[in-house]
Amino acid sequence: MDTQLTQGLTFLAWTSAGFLIVVGIFVVKLLFDLSRLTVSLNKSAKIVHTELEPILKNVGESAATINKLVQSTDKKVGKFTETYNKISKIVIKTISKASVVSGYVLKETFKSVYSAVKGMLQKK
Numbered sequence: 001m002d003t004q005l006t007q008g009l010t011f012l013a014w015t016s017a018g019f020l021i022v023v024g025i026f027v028v029k030l031l032f033d034l035s036r037l038t039v040s041l042n043k044s045a046k047i048v049h050t051e052l053e054p055i056l057k058n059v060g061e062s063a064a065t066i067n068k069l070v071q072s073t074d075k076k077v078g079k080f081t082e083t084y085n086k087i088s089k090i091v092i093k094t095i096s097k098a099s100v101v102s103g104y105v106l107k108e109t110f111k112s113v114y115s116a117v118k119g120m121l122q123k124k
Helices: 002-123
Strands: none
Touching: none
């Protein structure tokens, strides 16, 4: 019985060693592939970084230009609004004064026409 146990343990030792060698080979291959993947990812990251940097710079410049344009437009619209408000106040004052003057002129004209018609009717 001792020989069967010895043979079984020997077989178990050799198969365990074989499995450890196979697993070791797969682990080494996995580490090698991970190393290549890491190098590829690093290269990809560098490429993306070098390509994105000018794009981000252009986007920043475009945003600054648009911001300046919007601010300039805002100032011009503000000036236009101020000018419009001033002109509308002047026009309103002018129209109100003109209406007062035209009312007085119309009243005086009506009085003179009335007295002329009255005078003509009294002569007949």
